[in-house]
Amino acid sequence: MTNLSAVRPVFFVSDRTGITAENLGHALLTQFSTIKFEHHSLPFINTEEKARIAANTINLKAQTSPCQPLVFSTLIDDACRRIIDDTQAHIIDFFDAFIKPLEIELRTQSSHAAGLSHGISNEHVYMSRIDAVNFSLKNDDGISTKEYKDADVILIGVSRSGKTPTCLYLAMQFGLRAANYPLTESDMANGRLPEALQPYKDKLFGLLINAERLHTIREMRKQNSGYASMAQCQKETRMIRSLFDLEKIPHIDSSHISVEEIATSIIQQMKIHRPPIY
Amino acid sequence: MTNLSAVRPVFFVSDRTGITAENLGHALLTQFSTIKFEHHSLPFINTEEKARIAANTINLKAQTSPCQPLVFSTLIDDACRRIIDDTQAHIIDFFDAFIKPLEIELRTQSSHAAGLSHGISNEHVYMSRIDAVNFSLKNDDGISTKEYKDADVILIGVSRSGKTPTCLYLAMQFGLRAANYPLTESDMANGRLPEALQPYKDKLFGLLINAERLHTIREMRKQNSGYASMAQCQKETRMIRSLFDLEKIPHIDSSHISVEEIATSIIQQMKIHRPPIY
Numbered sequence: 001m002t003n004l005s006a007v008r009p010v011f012f013v014s015d016r017t018g019i020t021a022e023n024l025g026h027a028l029l030t031q032f033s034t035i036k037f038e039h040h041s042l043p044f045i046n047t048e049e050k051a052r053i054a055a056n057t058i059n060l061k062a063q064t065s066p067c068q069p070l071v072f073s074t075l076i077d078d079a080c081r082r083i084i085d086d087t088q089a090h091i092i093d094f095f096d097a098f099i100k101p102l103e104i105e106l107r108t109q110s111s112h113a114a115g116l117s118h119g120i121s122n123e124h125v126y127m128s129r130i131d132a133v134n135f136s137l138k139n140d141d142g143i144s145t146k147e148y149k150d151a152d153v154i155l156i157g158v159s160r161s162g163k164t165p166t167c168l169y170l171a172m173q174f175g176l177r178a179a180n181y182p183l184t185e186s187d188m189a190n191g192r193l194p195e196a197l198q199p200y201k202d203k204l205f206g207l208l209i210n211a212e213r214l215h216t217i218r219e220m221r222k223q224n225s226g227y228a229s230m231a232q233c234q235k236e237t238r239m240i241r242s243l244f245d246l247e248k249i250p251h252i253d254s255s256h257i258s259v260e261e262i263a264t265s266i267i268q269q270m271k272i273h274r275p276p277i278y
Numbered sequence: 279m280t281n282l283s284a285v286r287p288v289f290f291v292s293d294r295t296g297i298t299a300e301n302l303g304h305a306l307l308t309q310f311s312t313i314k315f316e317h318h319s320l321p322f323i324n325t326e327e328k329a330r331i332a333a334n335t336i337n338l339k340a341q342t343s344p345c346q347p348l349v350f351s352t353l354i355d356d357a358c359r360r361i362i363d364d365t366q367a368h369i370i371d372f373f374d375a376f377i378k379p380l381e382i383e384l385r386t387q388s389s390h391a392a393g394l395s396h397g398i399s400n401e402h403v404y405m406s407r408i409d410a411v412n413f414s415l416k417n418d419d420g421i422s423t424k425e426y427k428d429a430d431v432i433l434i435g436v437s438r439s440g441k442t443p444t445c446l447y448l449a450m451q452f453g454l455r456a457a458n459y460p461l462t463e464s465d466m467a468n469g470r471l472p473e474a475l476q477p478y479k480d481k482l483f484g485l486l487i488n489a490e491r492l493h494t495i496r497e498m499r500k501q502n503s504g505y506a507s508m509a510q511c512q513k514e515t516r517m518i519r520s521l522f523d524l525e526k527i528p529h530i531d532s533s534h535i536s537v538e539e540i541a542t543s544i545i546q547q548m549k550i551h552r553p554p555i556y
Binding site: 008016017018019020022023024026027028031032033034035039043044070074076090092094095097098099101102105106108110111112113126129130133134137140162164165168169172173258259260261263264265268276277 | 286294295296297298300301302304305306309310311312313317321322348352354368370372373375376377379380383384386388389390404407408411412415418440442443446447450451536537538539541542543546554555
C-alpha cells in the first residue's frame with residue numbers, strides 16, 4: 001500500500017490553532033529527510049461535525065494518494081478523536097501517548113478540556129505580550145531612548161544585523177520588552193558606546209554578523225550602494241567587534257542562526273527571567 | 279516521595295531552542311490545572327558536557343524540592359539522552375515515544391540529527407519570514423498603500439483592534455506579507471470602503487472587537503480621552519460592523535481570542551497558501 005518514493009500526505013489535526021501539532025510533527029519529520037511530505041493543516045476541529053468533515057478530507061486523500069496519510073493529532077475530545085482514529089490514515093496521537101502516563105505519574109485525572117494552549121488562557125500574560133510588541137515597535141531602530149529604563153533588553157548592532165525581528169520575536173513569544181539601537185559608523189568612531197546608551201549598559205546585548213552575510217542582506221535592500229558595499233560591511237563589522245570587546249558587551253553572531261535561536265541565546269546569556277511559553 | 283500539594287518542578291530540555299519541548303509540555307500540563315508547576319528551560323544541550331551540567335541542575339532540584347521533577351525532553355543524541363535519563367526525574371521523552379513507531383511506519387531509519395527544527399534549515403523560507411516582517415513594518419497602520427499589490431492579506435479594523443500584532447505574527451510565523459489599515463470614524467462616514475482600499479478588496483480581512491474590550495484597551499493607552507470613551511468605542515464598533523456587512527468583508531471578532539488564533543483563522547477563511555511551519 002505504501003509507496004516510499006512518492007510524496008506522503010501529512011495532516012496536522014487540532015481543536016485550536018494546530019501550532020503545537022505542527023511544531024511537534026515537524027520536529028519529528030525533519031528526522032526523515034529522505035522522504036517528501038505534503039503538509040495539510042486542519043485547525044479548529046472542535047465539534048463532531050467538523051471532525052467528520054476532517055475525516056472525509058483525510059479519507060479522500062488516502063484514496064487518491066499512492067501513500068497512506070500520516071495524521072498528527074492534538075485533539076482532546078474523545079468523540080472527535082474516535083472519528084479521526086477511524087480514518088484510513090496512520091495516526092500519531094499526541095495526547096494518547098502522554099496523557100495516560102502523566103495521569104498516573106501525577107495521580108490526577110486530566111481535564112480533557114480542549115484548547116487551553118495558544119489561546120488567551122491567562123489574560124494578564126497575554127496582554128503583557130501585546131504590550132511588549134507595542135513597546136518594541138515604539139523603541140525600534142533607536143527612534144527613542146526615553147523608555148530604555150523599562151526595557152528588559154536593548155539590542156545593539158550595525159544596520160541589518162537582525163535586531164528588529166529579534167526584538168519582535170522576544171516580545172511576541174516571551175512578552176519581553178526589547179528595544180534596539182543601530183550603531184552607525186560615526187557612532188562607533190571613537191570606539192566607545194554612544195552616550196545615550198551608557199546609562200543602560202547592563203541591558204545591552206550585541207548582535208554580530210559577518211561581512212559577507214551583511215553585504216548580501218544590504219544588497220537586497222539597496223543594491224550597489226555604498227551602504228551595501230563589501231568594503232563598508234567589512235569596516236562596520238570590524239568596528240563593532242572591537243567595540244563589543246572593549247566595552248565587554250555580551251554578544252552573539254547572528255549570521256547563520258534563526259531569530260528563535262538568537263532570542264533563546266539572549267535570554268540564556270542575559271539570565272533574563274521570562275514567563276513560561278503560554 | 280511525591281507531594282501533591284506542593285509545586286512540581288518541570289524542566290524542558292532540548293538541543294536547540296527548546297520551543298518545541300516547551301510547547302508540547304505546556305499543552306500537556308494545561309490538562310492538569312489543579313497542580314502548580316514551576317517551569318525551567320534548559321536549551322542548547324548539545325554536548326555531553328552540557329548534558330551533565332543539565333543533569334546536575336535537575337538532580338539538585340530533585341534533592342531540594344518536595345516533588346520529583348518532570349522532564350520533557352526533545353533531545354536526539356543518544357549519549358545526551360542517556361545522561362538525562364539517569365537523573366532523579368520522571369522523564370517524558372518526546373523522540374523515544376514517536377521516532378521508533380515512525381521509523382517502522384515509514385520503513386526508514388531516522389537521521390538522529392539534532393536541531394533541524396527552529397533553526398535555519400531552509401535559507402529561502404527563513405529569509406521570506408524576515409522579509410515578511412520588514413514588509414509588515416513598512417505597511418503597518420496605513421503608513422503606505424503603495425505595496426498593497428504585493429500583500430498576501432490586508433487587515434482592516436478600528437484603532438486597537440489587534441491588527442499590528444496579528445500582522446507581525448502572520449509574518450514571523452508563516453512568512454506572510456500582511457499589511458494593515460486603520461479605519462477611522464471619518465473613513466467610515468459614508469459607510470463604504472476608503473478609495474485607497476477598493477482595488478484590493480479581495481485581500482481585505484476585517485477585525486471586529488466589542489466596545490467594552492476596545493474601551494479597556496484604549497483606556498490603557500490614552501486614559502480619559504474622547505478616543506477611549508465608551509461612547510466613541512460603541513460608535514466605531516457599530517460603524518465597522520455595518521461596513522463589513524455592506525461590503526461583504528470576511529471578518530472575525532478578536533475580542534477574546536489570541537493573536538495565534540486570529541492568524542490561524544485568517545489563513546483558513548482566506549484560504550491563503552502558506553508554507554509549513556519550519
